[in-house]
Amino acid sequence: MGSVSLQLDEQVATVTIHNPAKKNALSFEATKQLRDHLHEVQYDDDVRCVVVTGEGDSFCAGAEVGGLAQVDFADHAAGIEQRFHEVVYTLMRMKKPAVAKVRGPAVGAGASLATACDFVYSSPDARFGWVFSNIGVSVDSGASFILPRLVGTRTAMELLASGELIGAEEACALGITNDVVDDLDGFVADRAHELSNGPTRALGEMKRMLLRGTHRSLEEVLDAEATSQTTLRETHDRKEGMAAFLEKREPAFEGR
Incomplete structure (x- = not known):
């Protein structure tokens, strides 16, 4: 079977x-x-x-x-x-x-x-x-x-x-x-x-945007992207990614 x-x-x-x-x-x-x-x-x-x-x-x-x-x-x-x-x-x-x-x-x-x-x-x-x-x-x-x-x-x-x-x-x-x-x-x-080892919460948001983006208007897409970015703003990985960029080092993402 x-x-x-x-x-x-x-x-x-x-x-x-x-x-x-x-x-x-x-x-x-x-x-x-x-x-x-x-x-x-x-x-x-x-x-x-x-x-x-x-x-x-x-x-x-x-x-x-x-x-x-x-x-x-x-x-x-x-x-x-x-x-x-x-x-x-x-x-x-x-x-x-x-x-x-x-x-x-x-x-x-x-x-x-x-x-x-x-x-x-x-x-x-x-x-x-x-x-x-x-x-x-x-x-x-x-x-x-x-x-x-x-x-x-x-x-x-x-x-x-x-x-x-x-x-x-x-x-x-x-x-x-x-x-x-x-x-x-x-x-x-x-x-x-x-x-x-990547920013998996951000990847999950990208999936969601792509899945829905094909049947939304441009205005709806832009609004959704802004909301998505706001959702991720306080996550560990977003803060770590920004810090790593400014410090010129590899980020250590944790998926949170």
Whole structure:
């Protein structure tokens, strides 16, 4: 059936999907575990960066289609709403950086899971595909929200309608990923460590501004940015950042 594990290493939490025999496809139960782990780290102040990945040579092949075929539609809809959608919502609203470490296929809900993270890094063998049309269904897991913001509406529709997989380099060129790296484990470990030592409250505010900025007027954006800056004004990290700048030294951020 597969499972999802949570590992803590200093200030970095790594959430790993374990179902390599099925390319880390998610059963309903595994999706519940994924949701619960993300909820746990979301509110843990000791966790300042979250990495999402899959065991072995796959990231996530989306939902276990065979399992879905055996589920009553009402239960299916409830499961998607309560589990898959909560996973995407939690990642995108989490007030700390989330990193997707992608090897091999990231397909369907798996592609949405990766792109719901703030940073996506892949190995050269990674492949991305929103393959919903291949099985005669519409999009889910936030794809209709996330994908057009990354690649534009026309390219998003092309990817969705074709259901084709695209390679790592093309995904990077389209803006679906941040980078393609050979030493994925080492690179992501260093990047997560760097992010976890950054001003994570400020990063969380940046996420919130970007998420909402695309559907606000200019006046609303400017007002929201002013409020955000005011919110951070009395934080430790803002004061430390300013002091470090004036003293010409590296800041020691604490995420508070």
